[in-house]
């Protein structure tokens with residue numbers, strides 16, 4: 001069964017606590033938190049005090065997606081808050097292996113995110129230690145964008161690399177995920193599905209989460 005990760009970027013920031021409770025009751029597996037610095041991506045989302053408040057409220061694990069230029073910056077703080085998984089963009093650093101170690105040394109799962117144009121081969125030599133690869137299916141920076149279908153080939157390629165290498169890592173997809181694109185991605189090999197606008201705009205959150213779980 002797929003795991004469903006609602007992106008709280010699409011939640012109602014004035015009532016985030018209610019949204020968290022309702023999404024948990026609807027069966028969400030993990031909350032996805034998008035951190036944007038206005039540098040790596042042309043948008044700013046929210047920072048440490050908001051993550052802390054979410055961590056105190058949530059009863060399910062948190063997945064922090066760093067869209068920042070210095071992804072190593074706040075790793076100890078996220079660990080302190082109880083975050084379970086952190087991903088950072090390979091395009092944002094010359095030292096992905098070192099950052100992966102830093103995340104692991106703080107007791108969290110480490111993921112590497114790839115922009116739509118970045119080939120999956122970039123993570124090949126990191127696979128022995130990686131916990132998950134996040135394939136962006138939109139250009140990072142905004143919710144509510146349209147799924148980029150050419151990214152599906154990358155999920156398939158990564159699934160083949162996983163099979164051939166025997167390394168155990170999860171494949172996460174993020175951006176434009178709805179019932180139709182979720183099915184395409186899971187068939188290609190993804191198991192962690194981030195969904196923001198589709199989930200939060202659906203009238204029946206439990207039904208929407210169940211459908212994505214497949």
Ligand SMILES: O=C(CO)[C@H](O)[C@H](O)COP(=O)(O)O
Nearest residue numbers: 140141143144175176196197
């Ligand atoms: O990383 C992201 C944007 O950069 C978000 O996680 C993603 O866009 C989710 O939103 P939606 O499902 O509305 O596309």
Ligand SMILES: [Co+2]
Nearest residue numbers: 034065174194
């Ligand atoms: Co994201």
